[in-house]
Amino acid sequence: MSNSSVHGEFALIRDFLTGLGAPREDVLVDIGDDCALTRLPPGFELAFSIDTLVSGRHFFPDCDPTRLGHKSLAVGLSDLAAMGATPAWATLALTIPQAEPLWLQAFAQGLHRLACRHSLRLVGGDLTRGPLTISIQVMGLVKPEHAILRSGASPGDAIMVSGTLGDAGLALQSLLSRDKHPAAHLDPQLRDRLERPTPRVALGCQLVGIASAAIDVSDGLVADLGHLLDQSRCGANLELAALPLTEQVARVVTQQDDWAIPLTSGDDYELCFTVPQENLDQALALDNQFGCSVTIIGQVTEAPNIRLVLPDGQKMDLSEQKNGPTGFDHFCAD
C-alpha cells in the first residue's frame, strides 16, 4: 500500500524470472504481458495444480535457494505425475521480504534446471514483497480419458508405491534436532530427498492405462492413501514388512519399534497407485525403468479403513487408533 518510483518489481522479473525453463512452440505470449497465452495441442485436456510453500512451515528459512527453487516446482510436477499428465507450463507467485539478487538468481537457477528437465516453461510471474512464500501453478497435458484419478481403485487392486518412504521425514527430523545434536551426521542423499525431491513424472505418464488410481505422497503414506481410498470408497490392507525403506529408515523403525516415519512423514513425493491384477505384470515391469523402484505394499479391500498388517501377521485397524498416525496437516495443533 505504497507508491514509489523505481521499476524494482519489473526489473527483477525481467532479470531473474524471464526465460526460465525450456522454450516451447506452444507458448504464444511469455512472461511480460497481462496474461501468458498458450496453445493446447488438439485433443488434449488441461491438468493443473497450485501449491504454496511457506518459510518456516514447509522449509527452513535458511534453506539453500537453489534447492528451494527446485523443490517449489517439484511439488507441482509431482501432482501432474500423479495424474499421468505431461508438464507444459507454470506460473510463479513469489513473495520475498526484500529483493536480494543473489538469492533470486539461485532460486531461479534451481527452478530452471528442473523445468528444463521436464520441457516445462515458466510463462508467468508475480513478485511481491512480504513474508517469504512461494506459490507455483503447474499445467500439464493429458489425452481424454487418460487422466489417472484418485477415485478409480477397486477391491482386489494391488497398492504400489514408487521409490522409498520416509527418507524426507527422517532428514527433517535430523535437521530439526540440529541445535541439540549439532555434530549428528546427515547423509547428503537423505537430505536431497527432503530438499531436492524427484517428481516421478515419467513413471506417472507410464502408469496411464495401467494404474486404476494414483496420488502423490506429499503428506505421508497413510494420509494420502487414505484420500485415494476415500474417493474410491474402499479400504486397504497395508503390509508393513513390504514397505520399501532405505537402510537408514529401516534402522530407525527397528531401533525405535515405530513405523511413524515411513507411514506418516510427508515430502517424499513418491507415487502411491493402485493396479488391477490383470495389469500387475505391466506395473512390475516398470521397476527401475524410470529411476525408481515400484513395490507392492498392500491390497485394496471392500472393507473401509486402512489395516496395517504387522510383520508378525497381526492386523491393526488405524480407525481404532485414537492418536493413530495420519499425515501432515497444516491446520492441526502442532
Place this chain on the structure above:
Amino acid sequence: MSNSSVHGEFALIRDFLTGLGAPREDVLVDIGDDCALTRLPPGFELAFSIDTLVSGRHFFPDCDPTRLGHKSLAVGLSDLAAMGATPAWATLALTIPQAEPLWLQAFAQGLHRLACRHSLRLVGGDLTRGPLTISIQVMGLVKPEHAILRSGASPGDAIMVSGTLGDAGLALQSLLSRDKHPAAHLDPQLRDRLERPTPRVALGCQLVGIASAAIDVSDGLVADLGHLLDQSRCGANLELAALPLTEQVARVVTQQDDWAIPLTSGDDYELCFTVPQENLDQALALDNQFGCSVTIIGQVTEAPNIRLVLPDGQKMDLSEQKNGPTGFDHFCAD
C-alpha cells in the same frame, strides 16, 4: 514442518473452498484430486495470470474478508480483461495464520459471487498456514489471433481509458490517515472502488478487433501506460484535462495542484487501451455500454516517453522529472 493428526486442511477446503463459482461443463475434475482437469473448446487459446495479495501490503489486515475474496479474484479477472479473454477457471492458494471458519466463509462468499457473475469456476485450492497471503491464478479463453497484447500500439493511435482514475488511490489515502483523522468521512462508493473493484471483463472482450493494445491500470496510469508503450516501442502525449475523474478526485487535484493521485495511484483496475483512428467510432460507441465510460486521454507518438500536456497547454516530459510520478512498485524504498 510438522506432522499432526486432524484433517484440518482437507476439511476446510471441503467445507469452504469447494463448489465456488459457476458450475461449468468443461470442468472434468473439480477441487479434490491431485490436479484439476478441464477441457478447452476446440479452436481456443488459453490465457492465464497469477497474482498475489499480501496482508499489510495490498490490503489492510482488518479488511472485510468478503471484500477481500472479491478483490483477490477481481485482480486476476482484470488481467484477463486486458487481454480480451473470457474467464473460465481459477485456482486459489490461500495462506492464513489460523483457521477461522467465519473468516473463510466470508472470504469464499466474496469470491463466489464475483466468480458466478463471470461464469468462472474455482477448480483448485491449496490452504496453508502462515502470514495472510492470497495467490489466485485465473484462466480464460480467447480465439486465435484475438488476444489484445501490450505490444500492438502504433503512433497516431488514440489512448483511451475506462471508468475514472484515482478513486482507489484517494480511498487508500483516506484510510491510511484514519488514525490522524478518525472523523474524516470516506464516501462508501470511493471505498468500494478500492475494496471491491469491478474488473472490466465485458468491455475487454468487446475491445477485441477494436483496440491495438491494452493493459489494466493496477499500478497507476503512468506506470502501466509506460509498460504498454515500452512494449510497443512508442511514446505518448497525455492530456491531463481529459483524464476522467470523479468529483472527489478532481477536487483533490485542484486543491493540491497535484496530479499524483490520478496519474500514479494503483488499484483502479480500469483498462487503458489504444485505438487506431479507423476504429475510434467503434470504441467511442462502447461508452457506458458495459457499466463504465470510455474516454480519450491522449495519443500514441513516435517520440519515446510520456509527455503530460497540462491544462494550460504546456508539456512536461516525465523522463526529465527526477522524482517524476511513475507507479506502484513493490521493491522500491517506501
